[in-house]
Amino acid sequence: MTQAPSSQLIRIARPGTDNSSHSKAQREFNRLTETISTLEAEIATLRTSAHTLQQRLRAEYLPLLHSYNQQRAELVRLFDRACDRPETTRSERRKLIDQIITLADELVNEHGLDDLRPLLDKYDPGNRNTDDDISTESEPAQPAEEPSAGPPPGDPANQKAKSAKKQARDAKRQLDERNSTKAVRTLYMDLVKTFHPDREPDEAEKERKTTIMQRVTEAYEKSDLMALLRLQLEFNRIDQQQLDTLVDEQLRYYNRILKQQADELNDELARIRSQLASIFGKPAVLLNSTLNLEYSLASDIRALKRALKTVKSDLKALRDPAVLSLWLNAYQR
Numbered sequence: 001m002t003q004a005p006s007s008q009l010i011r012i013a014r015p016g017t018d019n020s021s022h023s024k025a026q027r028e029f030n031r032l033t034e035t036i037s038t039l040e041a042e043i044a045t046l047r048t049s050a051h052t053l054q055q056r057l058r059a060e061y062l063p064l065l066h067s068y069n070q071q072r073a074e075l076v077r078l079f080d081r082a083c084d085r086p087e088t089t090r091s092e093r094r095k096l097i098d099q100i101i102t103l104a105d106e107l108v109n110e111h112g113l114d115d116l117r118p119l120l121d122k123y124d125p126g127n128r129n130t131d132d133d134i135s136t137e138s139e140p141a142q143p144a145e146e147p148s149a150g151p152p153p154g155d156p157a158n159q160k161a162k163s164a165k166k167q168a169r170d171a172k173r174q175l176d177e178r179n180s181t182k183a184v185r186t187l188y189m190d191l192v193k194t195f196h197p198d199r200e201p202d203e204a205e206k207e208r209k210t211t212i213m214q215r216v217t218e219a220y221e222k223s224d225l226m227a228l229l230r231l232q233l234e235f236n237r238i239d240q241q242q243l244d245t246l247v248d249e250q251l252r253y254y255n256r257i258l259k260q261q262a263d264e265l266n267d268e269l270a271r272i273r274s275q276l277a278s279i280f281g282k283p284a285v286l287l288n289s290t291l292n293l294e295y296s297l298a299s300d301i302r303a304l305k306r307a308l309k310t311v312k313s314d315l316k317a318l319r320d321p322a323v324l325s326l327w328l329n330a331y332q333r
Contacts, residue, residue, distance in 0.1 A: 009033060009034060010037075010243070011030050012026045013244055023248050023251075024248075025248040029254060032255060032259060032261075032262055033226065035262045036262050039262065039266060042269055043269055046272055046273070046276075046287075047272065049290035050276055050290075053276075057297065060301050061297065061304065064301065064305060065111075068307055068308045071311045072103055074315055075103065078324075080100060082324060083097065083100070092328045100119060101123050104120040105124070182253075183254060183257065187228040188219075191216045191228070191232070191235075195213050196209065212235070215227070215231060216228070219231065223257060223260075225258055226258065229243075273287040280297065
């Protein structure tokens with residue numbers, strides 16, 4: 001038996017006719033299944049790319065960043081020693097302190113180099129975190145809303161009408177939920193009856209059914225209607241003709257579940273993008289394409305290599321007091 005891929009697109013097809021011949025429920029079913037398949041593919045691609053990019057981040061970018069920050073920390077210490085030299089002028093000392101505060105503040109507060117905290121406090125005592133000492137003023141009270149026109153809120157007739165409408169909505173919602181749950185369970189139980197391995201005498205077939213049942217159970221526990229439909233097609237429990245002839249009432253229950261599934265996948269995609277944006281320090285809009293992120297990371301690595309080379313060269317040159325003095329004369333605060 002040829003197995004259908006797990007990402008197989010489930011569609012209601014009408015050979016020889018265009019999409020306009022489908023009912024509203026059928027068109028919605030096709031739209032939702034296509035949306036879900038697209039989202040599943042995007043999530044899978046993003047996860048694969050994210051794994052590769054995180055490996056490169058750990059292997060290349062973070063070691064470079066560590067070396068770069070250590071070199072800049074040495075620059076802070078060099079400027080501190082220069083401040084203590086008696087031959088350093090007042091103007092030079094002001095410029096050195098400006099550099100110390102700028103560099104040390106970033107290295108301590110953004111990169112966690114706490115060993116520079118004493119130097120930061122030495123030159124910028126006001127840098128200490130005093131959030132706990134800051135009292136916030138209470139916000140002014142909002143004016144009360146004007147009473148709306150119409151029946152008084154406590155009017156018995158008004159409350160009774162609202163209660164009846166709410167009860168009707170709740171009853172319909174509960175019925176739809178029960179029918180949707182039943183639709184999923186019907187597919188699940190059909191697969192269970194066919195593939196439950198407990199009474200299978202043949203060991204090889206029992207192992208095959210056990211593997212299938214694991215997939216069936218996983219799909220059912222997630223209320224993954226798409227996965228259950230794919231399994232039904234994969235193992236010939238239904239065929240395309242049966243799918244094409246599903247009645248609209250059944251499709252409406254399916255569509256309700258598929259809509260929820262599409263929303264959950266959209267949320268998952270947004271969450272993965274948000275996590276990657278946080279990890280890589282990039283705007284989430286950049287993550288619409290993983291190629292953008294790959295290019296951006298490669299560009300950052302190249303830029304960091306150049307910056308590391310420059311700071312090493314600067315540190316070596318500025319250890320000479322004469323060069324440091326010339327550099328300070330040219331430095332503009």
